[in-house]
Amino acid sequence: MTEHAENLCCKPKESCLTNITEKKMPNIKVFSGSSHPDLTQKICDRLGIEPGKVSLKKFSNGECSVEIGESVRGEDVYIVQTGCSEVNDMLMELLIMINACKIASAIRVTAVIPCFPYARQDKKDKVYSRAPISAKLVANMLTTAGANHIITMDLHASQIQGFFDIPVDNLYAEPAVLKWIKDNIPEWRNCCFVSPDAGGAKRVTSIADRLNADFALIHKERKKANEVSSMVLVGDVKDKIAILVDDMADTCGTVCHAAEKLLEAGAVKVYSICTHGILSGPAISRINNSMFEAVVVTNTIPQEDKMKAAPKLNCLDVSMILAEAIRRTHNGESVSYLFSHVPM
Incomplete structure (x- = not known):
């Protein structure tokens, strides 16, 4: 890096x-x-x-x-x-x-x-x-x-x-995220970076451009806060490692639903990387029951207790x-x- x-x-x-x-x-x-x-x-x-x-x-x-x-x-x-x-x-x-x-x-x-x-x-x-x-x-x-x-x-x-x-x-956190990807995902050259909403597209394309990787977008419609009514994938993740990138993960309902959508679309593995792991409410149980290989957050928020309860949770030190x-x-x-x- x-x-x-x-x-x-x-x-x-x-x-x-x-x-x-x-x-x-x-x-x-x-x-x-x-x-x-x-x-x-x-x-x-x-x-x-x-x-x-x-x-x-x-x-x-x-x-x-x-x-x-x-x-x-x-x-x-x-x-x-x-x-x-x-x-x-x-x-x-x-x-x-x-x-x-x-x-x-x-x-x-x-x-x-x-x-x-x-x-x-x-x-x-x-x-x-x-x-x-x-x-x-x-x-x-x-x-x-x-x-x-x-x-x-x-x-x-x-x-x-x-x-x-x-x-x-x-x-x-992007430089630390890029380093983690290269150190922990051997097949990172076959990745497709996915934004879970239109608002995060700029953040995700920046990372995709740095690694010369593909980009996809999930369009979602919300009924109300923390509740998504529908999702549509825009882009091709077939036979690729999909990496969902967002700035924060709260209840994790959106990213867990997005992981299922990506696997249905042909992704071989799915990772989630979020800077701020708020992880409130049912977030930990959703992560434990999710299809993710790993959920990566940073220590902008304390994560020690949450990592003990969620084996898939990884924490980057910033x-x-x-x-x-x-x-x-x-x-x-x-x-x-x-x-x-x-x-x-």
């Missing part, structure tokens, strides 16, 4: 792949919210620093209590909090942590949100709908709390970046991408290199 690093990076190859734990990182603090402390620890291990001290509790009435346990005056602060499990509590905790650091005189506060909450509510679905655009509301809340910068991964809709008046770095993004942001370097390479 890194063979073209020298050509694509603006600096010599060595500077792109230097072990960042060998370098001192002054004036930086990385704090963890309660959503994913394991990911924060891995990021800090890559950076060669210790996570910042913070006390996170709840009052008896459910209110979040945050106390930053060390000075952040004049520091470049990064707060890692992903949108998972009790997403509303996690979001509120993040907002309070941002504000706590800001009023404690941090010079810059960056919210590292691997899985952006409410990203699926990015537009009005119908002309006369009274549905809110909740992703825009979350963007406003983060900015008002005092965030100066956002680092996230595989936004459900890229236009969410435009909801902010502050810089947003939307990283991609902490090195997030850590390198933090390092480059702190040092004022470009993060474009990460769009096509996995850091060493």
Whole structure:
């Protein structure tokens, strides 16, 4: 995955792949919210620093209590909090942590949100709908709390970046996904990449183009959220390995139904690769009963307990991408290199 690093990076190859734990990182603090402390620890291990001290509790009435346990005056602060499990509590905790650091005189506060909450509510679905655009509301809340910068991964809709008046770095799991495919699917040259809906076509064609592979699309119609009424396959997967690619897997009803459709169309094997493995409700039982060879997600959301319950579930570590993004942001370097390479 890194063979073209020298050509694509603006600096010599060595500077792109230097072990960042060998370098001192002054004036930086990385704090963890309660959503994913394991990911924060891995990021800090890559950076060669210790996570910042913070006390996170709840009052008896459910209110979040945050106390930053060390000075952040004049520091470049990064707060890692992903949108998972009790997403509303996690979001509120993040907002309070941002504000706590800001009023404690941090010079810059960056919210590292691997899985952006409410990203699926990015537009009005119908002309006369009274549905809110909740992703825009979350963007406003983060900015008002005092965030100066956002680092996230595989936004459900890229236009969410435009909801902010502050810089947003939307990283991609694609380089790690490509590496996993080449390392774990021996017949990857005979793959056909499949988008489970029209909205994900651009994401999937990007991966297909990188591997010079075929592309197919499943057109689906929904009765309501998390319930698909019909599916139509557009493309040829006969005698090919079909790889379903999406940005998130929630209840897994769609991808499991799509797997059956692909096998009926002649695919020899079916894999599913999703960046954000939300896996709520009946997702685990559906994966266990599905026709997939493997379901691959990343650790933007904690997966340890789910992997114990679902043998087909595989987890890609993206902490090195997030850590390198933090390092480059702190040092004022470009993060474009990460769009096509996995850091060493």
